[in-house]
Amino acid sequence: MKPRSMLVLVLLLLVFMVGSKSVYIISETERAVLLRFGEIVNDDVSPGLHFKVPFVNVVRKFDGRLLTLDARPQSFLTLEKKRLVVDAFIKWRIQDVGKYYTATSGDEFRAGDVLLTRVENELRNQFGARTLNQVVSGEREELMDQVIQQLSQVAQDELGINVLDVRVKRVELPAEVSESVYQRMRTEREREARELRSRGKELAEGIRADADRQVTIVKANAYREAEETRGEGDASAANVYASAFSRDPEFYSFYRSLTAYKASFGGEGGDVLLLKPDSDFFKYLSKPTGP
The missing domain is CATH 3.30.479.30 (Band 7 domain)
Structure with a gap:
């Protein structure tokens, strides 16, 4: 390469370097200041294409966004x-x-x-x-x-x-205070839970006692009514028996003797009964037609 061509190439390279150092761009999202040997010469460079003196001016860019x-x-x-x-x-x-x-x-x-x-x-x-x-x-x-x-x-x-x-x-709250607060809250909730359980148990006992009392009253009333009904039935039966037996006393005496014989001789035990042959107990056995 000829010396003249080399010189031209070097000059073009220097021009390009100086030109690139002379031009700068500020975007819309940036803020910038222009300095000359560290001294501010432009405290708010507007967005766009600008020129500066190479190696003399320095541009400092900052983020202008929020x-x-x-x-x-x-x-x-x-x-x-x-x-x-x-x-x-x-x-x-x-x-x-x-x-x-x-x-x-x-x-x-x-x-x-x-x-x-x-x-x-x-x-x-x-x-x-x-x-x-x-x-x-x-x-x-x-x-x-x-x-x-x-x-x-x-x-x-x-x-x-x-x-x-x-x-x-x-x-x-700080961690150590939060733990004590949570512990106090936990204790308070446990106390409230115990109170609610105690109140529930008290109500349950009251309900259970009232139910038991009502059961006892119902049973007592039922037993009283049953006894009254049974007494009335026994009285009616007694009246019927008395009315029936009063019509034929001899038959009533004969019926009672048969009942006594059945009770005495119909058992499965080996008991011994000693009576006189002329006892009234055997009157219908000795004289079937009666005295």
């Missing part, structure tokens, strides 16, 4: 000195690019640490001014609004950041 930062779970004390573990998150966006770069050197992690410190301090102040019931349910929205209002102003002044939202994801 970002989410998870706060570390922290322990806060309420107004009544009850400790709570709070887990929150922050929604933020770069508002003043120049101030953001000056405060954090464009380091997103550094900005996050500073922002988390401010959030934790503000949450600690808000939780310390409220009771447990208020921070859990009663004034949650008001608490979040005050945190956002206070934090947004501080973040804009110090970091050039716009804090759009701060939300508490979880509020719970």
Whole structure:
């Protein structure tokens, strides 16, 4: 290759390198600052195609979208000195690019640490001014609004950041306190269960005793009615017997003697009965027609 051609090729390569270093593009989702030897010359470069002086100007790009930062779970004390573990998150966006770069050197992690410190301090102040019931349910929205209002102003002044939202994801008691609370709740439920069982047993005993009493009353009434009915039947039978036997006393005496003979001689035992032959017991055996 000729020296002239080589020189042209080198010049073209240098022009290409200088040109590539002179052109930069800022997208719609980015924010940027233009520096000259470390000094800000444009604190908010608009999106689009731009030119710069190579090796003199430097462009620093940052994410201009809405970002989410998870706060570390922290322990806060309420107004009544009850400790709570709070887990929150922050929604933020770069508002003043120049101030953001000056405060954090464009380091997103550094900005996050500073922002988390401010959030934790503000949450600690808000939780310390409220009771447990208020921070859990009663004034949650008001608490979040005050945190956002206070934090947004501080973040804009110090970091050039716009804090759009701060939300508490979880509020719970510490593990050692939660265990004691659960144990106390378990004990309370067991006590209520024992009371309900005792009350149920008492009601069951009352129902069972009332049922037994009613059974006894029913049996007694039935036995009384049976005895009255049996007495009435015996009386009626006695009247019938008396009426029938009064018509023929001799037949009644003969019938009674036959009944006595059957009872005496019809048994299976070997008992011995000693009577005089002329006893009244044998009067119908000795004289079948009667005396």
